[in-house]
Amino acid sequence: AQSVTQPDIHITVSEGASLELRCNYSYGATPYLFWYVQSPGQGLQLLLKYFSGDTLVQGIKGFEAEFKRSQSSFNLRKPSVHWSDAAEYFCAVGASGGSYIPTFGRGTSLIVHP
């Protein structure tokens, strides 16, 4: 069975600082990987996705993520955080075979200080 671990429940950064949110997955084959963002009381918006090919993927709002198979990781990064980036961030894994049901981590809450 696939699973996702987001080890950081909360991350606090200053506006303008760089950001890295960690995600580790468990899946026996090549996974499909996603990062979603959720603002309070809202649904989930897709930031970026990895299916195959280049392991560094670019997303919306200046975010990027790098797939590292050897570390079973898919960390999200942004070089300069804006106050509007404060939200909940979820990493998800979808099986590349079988029933393909996206499985989510518990999320990381990003707090941005001015």
Next chain:
Amino acid sequence: DTGVSQNPRHKITKRGQNVTFRCDPISEHNRLYWYRQTLGQGPEFLTYFQNEAQLEKSRLLSDRFSAERPKGSFSTLEIQRTEQGDSAMYLCASSLEQGATEAFFGQGTRLTVV
């Protein structure tokens, strides 16, 4: 098409009452997922449909929960005899068939059981 639509956005009900939520997926999407999200947690998978067929329902939380997608278009999620522990955000998502594709989420229905 404006995306995945969920109604109502908020529902307050008394314990023991039945509630039904509706989800209208993106029109060309034949996969539809239901998730539950409690405070501070990631979305928890409940069930999914491919067209009108419910392919996985073992993760529904109890026999009080049921879902339908009668014509392969919109779906409903019903909770019978609601309990306070059912209070949560219920999220619907849709996608194309399995493969290199992502799930698109609605804004969710917030259920409060009093």
